[in-house]
Amino acid sequence: MGRALLISLKVLAINIPLLLFLGGGIGWVLAKKNFPGRDLLHLILQLPIILPPSVLGLYLLVGLGGSELLREAGFLFAFPAAVLAALVSSLPIMIQSTRAAFAGVNRETEEAALTLGRGPVTVFLKITLPLARRGLLVGLALSCARALGDFGVTLMIAGNIPGRTQTLPLFIYSQVESINFARAHTASLLLIAVGVGSLYLVRKLEDGAHERLV
Amino acid sequence: MSDWFEAELRSEAGNFSLDISLSLNKEIGVLFGPSGSGKSLTLRCLAGLKTVRSGRILLEDRVLLDTRKSISVPPHKRKMGLLFQHLALFPHLTALENVRFGVNGGRREEIAREWLARVRLESHGNHYPFQLSGGQQQRVALARALAAEPRLLLLDEPFSALDGPLRRNLRRELRLLQSETGIPILYVTHQIEDLCALGDRVFFIEKGRITGSALVKDLLNGQKRFHFWNLMGWGNVFEGEVSYGEEGYPIFSWDSGRLLLKETEHTGPATAFIRPDRIRFLDPRYPVDSEIAPNKFSGTVEEIQMEGGIIRMQIMTPVGLWQVEQGGATTPARIPDIEEAVCFAVPPVAIELIFIKR
Numbered sequence: 219m220g221r222a223l224l225i226s227l228k229v230l231a232i233n234i235p236l237l238l239f240l241g242g243g244i245g246w247v248l249a250k251k252n253f254p255g256r257d258l259l260h261l262i263l264q265l266p267i268i269l270p271p272s273v274l275g276l277y278l279l280v281g282l283g284g285s286e287l288l289r290e291a292g293f294l295f296a297f298p299a300a301v302l303a304a305l306v307s308s309l310p311i312m313i314q315s316t317r318a319a320f321a322g323v324n325r326e327t328e329e330a331a332l333t334l335g336r337g338p339v340t341v342f343l344k345i346t347l348p349l350a351r352r353g354l355l356v357g358l359a360l361s362c363a364r365a366l367g368d369f370g371v372t373l374m375i376a377g378n379i380p381g382r383t384q385t386l387p388l389f390i391y392s393q394v395e396s397i398n399f400a401r402a403h404t405a406s407l408l409l410i411a412v413g414v415g416s417l418y419l420v421r422k423l424e425d426g427a428h429e430r431l432v
Numbered sequence: 433m434s435d436w437f438e439a440e441l442r443s444e445a446g447n448f449s450l451d452i453s454l455s456l457n458k459e460i461g462v463l464f465g466p467s468g469s470g471k472s473l474t475l476r477c478l479a480g481l482k483t484v485r486s487g488r489i490l491l492e493d494r495v496l497l498d499t500r501k502s503i504s505v506p507p508h509k510r511k512m513g514l515l516f517q518h519l520a521l522f523p524h525l526t527a528l529e530n531v532r533f534g535v536n537g538g539r540r541e542e543i544a545r546e547w548l549a550r551v552r553l554e555s556h557g558n559h560y561p562f563q564l565s566g567g568q569q570q571r572v573a574l575a576r577a578l579a580a581e582p583r584l585l586l587l588d589e590p591f592s593a594l595d596g597p598l599r600r601n602l603r604r605e606l607r608l609l610q611s612e613t614g615i616p617i618l619y620v621t622h623q624i625e626d627l628c629a630l631g632d633r634v635f636f637i638e639k640g641r642i643t644g645s646a647l648v649k650d651l652l653n654g655q656k657r658f659h660f661w662n663l664m665g666w667g668n669v670f671e672g673e674v675s676y677g678e679e680g681y682p683i684f685s686w687d688s689g690r691l692l693l694k695e696t697e698h699t700g701p702a703t704a705f706i707r708p709d710r711i712r713f714l715d716p717r718y719p720v721d722s723e724i725a726p727n728k729f730s731g732t733v734e735e736i737q738m739e740g741g742i743i744r745m746q747i748m749t750p751v752g753l754w755q756v757e758q759g760g761a762t763t764p765a766r767i768p769d770i771e772e773a774v775c776f777a778v779p780p781v782a783i784e785l786i787f788i789k790r
Binding site for chain 2: 324326327329330331332333334335336337338341344345348349
């Protein structure tokens with residue numbers, strides 16, 4: 219179980235910065251920029267939430283398998299594919315949360331900061347980001363829990379290779395298959411603890427959000 | 433004489449078009465007009481927050497906008513402060529941090545403290561905006577805008593949410609700060625009191641066009657004041673006298689009519705201004721609120737204009753022609769016909785008085 223836990227943590231560690239920058243960036247663009255096709259893009263980016271993981275995995279497999287380069291590099295059924303699988307299933311959650319968080323920052327507040335002579339970058343760092351912070355952290359907590367728990371997409375594109383792509387959820391599956399319930403329970407409890415922990419964090423953050431913003 | 437600030441703007445928002453040109457010295461200019469006349473849009477265009485179709489803005493000796501030469505200085509480099517109607521204080525920063533945000537140079541903390549002291553909030557530096565009262569928030573917003581050393585300060589009805597005495601105090605403070613700093617101000621309002629108490633120069637705006645401009649002192653006392661009131665083309669204006677009636681209540685009386693007032697500080701010759709949208713249209717079938725009953729008038733509808741959700745009526749009464757606007761929540765259930773007999777009442781709080789100095 220130690221190896222599966224380690225792989226899960228490694229997948230998560232790589233995913234956190236990706237979620238922050240990619241999810242945060244896309245969320246910001248969707249919230250603050252007006253361009254043709256924005257709503258369509260938003261819809262497409264939300265698709266992974268409602269599609270069955272196996273469907274998502276299948277098309278990722280077909281898409282990635284079609285690329286000579288990725289096949290040669292041994293991307294599929296290896297650790298990078300496990301990272302991608304976790305990202306694909308958790309990114310929409312992060313995008314959704316950050317979009318809401320950035321949209322919740324009053325435009326006039328940002329405009330006031332501009333008219334005080336501060337450039338767009340300073341305004342983003344000093345005003346927009348701190349005001350959206352709680353929403354971003356909520357998104358991060360929820361999407362990390364989702365990334366950690368991914369099963370279907372990982373199985374489809376990374377496989378279930380112990381020591382290489384077997385994350386905790388896949389480990390549980392394998393233990394149940396070999397009727398080793400005790401170890402399955404231990405791993406499950408660990409994941410439950412992470413889930414409950416992140417929900418608790420989200421709750422705390424959302425309570426705190428009402429404090430200052432009257 | 434060359435002006436400190438000159439602007440020409442043409443812009444569109446939906447089916448509303450704006451075509452404005454104005455110029456100002458180092459003084460307080462008031463942009464006065466009804467709601468929806470394009471006042472706030474004008475300020476947003478000036479500050480660079482809304483792109484304009486064409487236009488030119490000169491401030492001091494800098495060109496901020498010249499669409500023919502493809503010059504458009506971004507908002508943060510215009511040195512134009514904008515005080516929003518809803519203030520837009522930074523909720524996550526303290527009063528001091530709010531003021532410090534726009535201060536330049538090495539003594540930022542010190543300068544921010546000085547500004548807080550100038551608006552008498554030096555002891556509230558560590559308070560967050562939600563811990564301050566409405567008036568205190570206004571003063572923080574004002575200090576924050578001035579501390580950034582703008583070359584022109586734009587104010588978008590920042591006192592509209594406050595009640596009488598507080599408004600008067602803030603107006604006095606704003607005047608004082610303006611004379612101390614010499615920063616010219618363009619102030620947007622649809623309240624006649626603001627105009628008279630604050631402005632040096634007034635620009636009348638209606639449907640996105642400037643319909644005229646005047647010096648406020650001419651508007652109040654000059655020979656031509658009726659000309660200006662007419663120029664405004666909006667509102668009910670009566671020249672008369674404020675006195676205490678037999679029952680001991682203050683009343684405003686003019687040649688043909690009288691209106692019951694709320695409490696008043698002065699008596700004597702005055703001009704009464706009543707915004708058409710504050711007049712209560714009455715349904716003759718229902719009893720009238722006792723507070724407004726003395727100010728009830730009957731007349732016949734002479735003219736009706738529909739604009740957006742607003743019904744504008746000219747009603748002829750024995751005491752003259754009145755402009756009455758109804759819209760939104762006060763829309764009558766049925767739109768009256770021309771020459772129909774109708775009733776309306778003027779709530780005492782809706783009567784704005786300007787006392788004439790002789």
